[in-house]
Amino acid sequence: MRDDTMDGTTPTVRLAGGAPLRSTLDVADPDEWLALDAEVREAAWYDLRFQPGWEHLAPLPVDLNQADESRLALALCHRDGRIRQEAVCQSTRYPGLLPLIVIRCADWVGPVRESARHLLCELLDAGCAVDLAPLILRVGRRDRGAFGVDVLEKVLRRTSRERLAVLFAAPERAVRRFAYRLAVDSRSLRPHELARAAAQDEDTVVQDLCATAALAALCDEEAYDDVLPLLLAAGNPRTRSAGVTALRRAGRSEPAEPFLGDRSALVRACARYVVRQAGNDPAAWYRERCTASDDLELPPGAVIGLAECGERADAGLLWALLPHPAAGVRARAVAGLRALDCADMERLRPLLDDPAAGVVRETAVALLPSAHELPADWLLERTSSERQRHIRLAAFRLLDAQGGVVALRAAVGLLGDPDVRLRSWAGQYVQRWHPPTDVRRYSAEVGELLDRSRHLFSDHALRLRKREAGVDG
Structure with a gap:
């Protein structure tokens, strides 16, 4: 106001x-x-x-x-x-x-x-209804607010298609949802117009509504040619997945194969369904793509797709992709090894130093179950400010899973880290840290570390934490 x-x-x-x-x-x-x-x-x-x-x-x-x-x-x-x-x-x-x-x-x-x-x-006439739709729908969420929405719907059902189209571009997603539901109910939009809306709108509800309505309205082979290209080229995965699934209904399984390597897991799953229904094996397609490990055009989705439908024996193909020049391929190979339960700690450890943040992030997730087996000092070295941010973040994540005095040492060292997220995480870790059973071996160091982080505690809380750790004073 x-x-x-x-x-x-x-x-x-x-x-x-x-x-x-x-x-x-x-x-x-x-x-x-x-x-x-x-x-x-x-x-x-x-x-x-x-x-x-x-x-x-x-x-x-x-x-x-x-x-x-x-x-x-x-x-x-x-x-x-x-x-x-x-x-x-x-x-x-x-x-x-x-x-x-x-x-x-x-x-x-x-x-x-x-x-x-x-x-x-x-x-309330048609012009006022279009102007007041955002307010009416907002008030409609209140107790006793449904009456205004009902009146709005009755007026807009009688209005022209051009007036209703103004609401399709409204910034409020609730208004766009309302307008597209009216258009679908009244069948005022043609299938290709619904497909275009599904491909362009950012709201997932509108995407699902329009994609479903577009496919439901198709009645002949020629209509697919107007709708499917729009759905398959959509930037959002929900609309692409609807288009891929519709390929089976259209009797066109071959165009679904490239979507086996889509970046979205939902789209890949739909593509595998269509390919299997046509009598083909998606795993064979994935193996063929992943075997050509020198192919710079190998889509990362094909790598993780192999893990999604393959067998543990396919882990060999994924291990071979870890040196791949494309960071996305390396990251998906690590994720695939984890999905196949074939992550080997010693072979994955070097990837914690990878220059690509996505690779290091996937490696840290894969190593979390065996975090206690990783050398604590080796991880501690990677939390120094000389390392890249994503390496420091992954190393501390693994140390956090380990716990103990070494993790406290890393957290206190990160209290001065240039990255605000790491500083905040380290501070929270110090505040919730509790001493391990063998803390007396490190009592002097623990006392020093707690003193360095005294700004995170009240005097009373600091004394209690020191007493819990067996530290004087």
């Missing part, structure tokens, strides 16, 4: 003084109307009633026949239900107050609510 920084008054006070509504509020923003409604009722009532012009809104029934638009707007938000009801009756003179009528349709006072609903049914 706009605020006048020069005189320090709120929009509510300025409206009470007669300031024009459109110069005080952004009338196209639903949040501004909802904030005004809440502020008039709840914020600084005692102070506001002594402001100039506020006498028009004293907490008693008043005659609003002569009230201007600004004061009538405040009366529509008044604490007193009698004033709100009278304000609703007078609002027919000011169409610009229709957003507040929408809010009053969910009012907790029955007579106010009924008056507002009657007025909304009279005034």
